[in-house]
Amino acid sequence: MMNEQYGECNVIVTLGTQKVPAKRRLSQSKSPMNKIARGERCTSVSSNELEDQQEIKERTKWSCHTKVLYNESPYFAALFGENFIESKASLVYLPSSIIDSNAFDSIIYYMYKHEINTPKKVEELCSMYSASDYLGMNTLCNQLIESLYELVHKCLCYCNTCINNVPELFSFCRIRGIEFQDEKMAQMTQRVMTVLANDPEKTLSTYWTGRHMAKLLIQLPQDVSQALSQKILYRVNKSNAIESLYACFSASNILSTNDPLLSWSKPLHATLTSVQSKATLIIARHFDFFCCQYPALLSCIDGITYSFDFLEYLLLHILEDQMDSSNVGILYEGVACDLMSRHAVEYNHQVKHILNVAKVMILCYITRRIGDIRQNGGLDKLEKNVLKLLADDLDVRPKSLISSSHPLSSRGIFSFLIPSIPDLNLSTSTHTNGLSRHSSRSTTTSRRIIVPTNSNPSNSFAKKLKRFLKRFSSHHDTVPRLSNRYASASTVHTTSSSWSHVRLSSNKSFSGKMKQRRRFSTGAAQVSAPLVGMNRRVQLTRRPVLTVGTVMFIGRVNFSEGIWIGVELDRRVGKNDGSVNGHRYFTCSPNRGVFVRPEDVSVVV
Known part of the structure; x- marks a missing residue:
């Protein structure tokens, strides 16, 4: 049919092996004829040179008509111009490094039929676009772009x-x-x-x-x-x-x-x-906003939008990665007052268990870092009823949780006349299964406090006044700092012989008890955090399950203040691969790296 319409084929187009550098599009060039004259396009040979090419490996060839190529492609129009010797050539080479054989076959089909034999793969369309762009066929390029958009659904x-x-x-x-x-x-x-x-x-x-x-x-x-x-x-x-x-x-x-x-x-x-x-x-x-106003988290608690596995995942990563002295009060109020008070929690034991353990993790954090929290005023923004609830959960006075600048911290000059609650030094031994849906064991808690044995409300006014003034002049805190190593199972001891250990039995519910992370019997002794060094084996004390790794980094970081320790964990339970926000501190496999504070690790020897 082609021969009937255009006559006999008078030119052969083949893909050559010679490398031709890729140039800019012909449509963007000011003078295509000058570019061809400078040799920037592919070369063509006459029929007399065909015999010299017989020894070269056989190439893909297309028998075409010069008139068709001239009308459809500006590149061929310039190549077959009257002022060039290539206009008399019967064999034309195109660079195989730029034009793919399948792509050029589809282009030849388009030149004669004006239809695109649309390929089904992106790679084929991209090859056609590169070839047609090289040949200066703008109309075909626009159609190929539309085909690409359709293939990727716009x-x-x-x-x-x-x-x-x-x-x-x-x-x-x-x-x-x-x-x-x-x-x-x-x-x-x-x-x-x-x-x-x-x-x-x-x-x-x-x-x-x-x-x-x-x-x-x-x-x-x-x-x-x-x-x-x-x-x-x-x-x-x-x-x-x-x-x-x-x-x-x-x-x-x-x-x-x-x-x-x-x-x-x-x-x-x-x-x-x-x-x-x-x-x-x-x-x-913005935990208070998500617990009160944002429907996604609330519907997750109600079991409507997301799964309970995601709720566990969300709380675990928030409490382990982002909890600090500035937001711990908001996290406690959100979990204890907003989420746990929803009606659906009372009828779903799995949600109740997840929230209870999240609450325990917050209480543990407050107990271990009460000094920093008070200094930064992390609990000062809590309402009185929330602060009292937190104090009840910790078995301490509400005033021991707030900073000295808080209005409630001022007790008045005659407050010593009123018998006060003894200062507490709290130590707890607790077993909890953490945020894991694979365990449902209950939590048992034993709580010890230390009280002065000579605390007698019937002492004389003079003795009380003398003791008050002495304590005031020495700038002593109202409440001693809670134990920094809360995870210890033993009761904190003091050097004074006038203190005795009094065991308290709590009748509060699960949500009102403080918890301590498990002590695993690994057969290895543990050393305090200051002895941590590079390449030392350590255990993360804040994890609900046994988590051991190797120290790979110690120093300051960009994402937070202070000294941090980078640990490569033995299992894929970490948060990163040694880099945070694009900055690399050490290298390990994904989800095996984690950054913790020095007090959150213990050396395993």
Whole structure:
């Protein structure tokens, strides 16, 4: 049919092996004829030279008509111009390093039929675009761009097909936009980046769990890969923090199933860890808002939106990663007063257990760091009824929990006339199973306090006044600092022989008892935190289960103040791979690195 319409073929187009450097698009060039004259395009040979090429390996050839090539491609129009010797050539070479044989076959089909034999893969469409752009066929390029958009569902979809195609398209568009200054591909790059990074709730559990996305992150330059991750982090805010954290939870479960040995998913875990850290930080800072006004967390407590496994995951990471002296009061009020008071908690034992253990973790933290909390005023913003509830849970006076600048801390000059509650030095021995749905053992608590044996409310006024003035002049705290090593199972001893140990039996419920982390009989002695050194074996004391690792970093960090210890854990129960927010402190496998305070570890010898 082609021969009937155009006559006999008078030119053969073949792909040569010679390497021709990729030039800018012909459509962007001011003078295509001059470029060809300078030799920037591929060369052509006459029929007399065909015999010299017989020894070369046989190439793919297309018998074509000069008129068709001239009319459809500006490149061939310039090549077959009257002022060039190539206009008489019967054999034309095209660079095989730029033009793929399958792509050129589809282009020849388009030249004669004016139809695109649409390929089903992104790679084939991209090859066609590169070839048609080299030949200066702008109309075909525009049609191929529309075909690419249709293949990736307008860059608005999160289906399995797009999970495979979009990362591959991003790599191609970025190269074309930067190296070839292709404006159309640069615009498509922005649209692809939008679907990859603009909605953390959707993209993390879809694109960032696929093998193609992991391959893309490895191939991209490090700065581009980090910029893509930072774009996702920028989109995590107060309005989608819980949804983004749930996306991290779902993505982690998918990756643990698809790649349990971390053979290809390390770049994905790094991004998920960064998003998880920012989301939990936002939730911890605004925990009162999420517990009272934000419906996502409340519906999770009621068992409507998310699973109880996610509730456990959320509370565990917030309390272990983000709890500090400034937000511990908000966390306690949210758990003890807002979440535990919901009607659904009374009828769901699993939710009640998770919240109870979360409350215990908060109480343990307050007990161990009461001095820093009082100094920073971490509990001063609590209402009186909440402060009294916290004091009851700790079995201490409410005034012992607030700073000296708080209005309630002033007792008046004649307060010594009223018999006061003795100062407490609290030590607790508790066994709890932590935030784990695999155990349902109850918690038993034994509480000891130390009281002065010579405390007698019937002492004379003079003795009381003398003791009060002596204590006031020495600037002694109203309540001694609670034991810094709360995890100790033994009662705290004092040097004074006038103190005796009084055992109290508490009849409070589970939620009103303080807890201590388990003491595992590992057969190894433990040394205090100041002896921690590099490459030492340590145990994390704040973990509900036995967690052992090796010290890989000791020093100051960018994400917080003070000295931190970086530990490479023996199991994949950590938070990162030795880097936080793009800054690397040490190197380990994903989810095996964790940063803790020096007082939260004990050396295993």
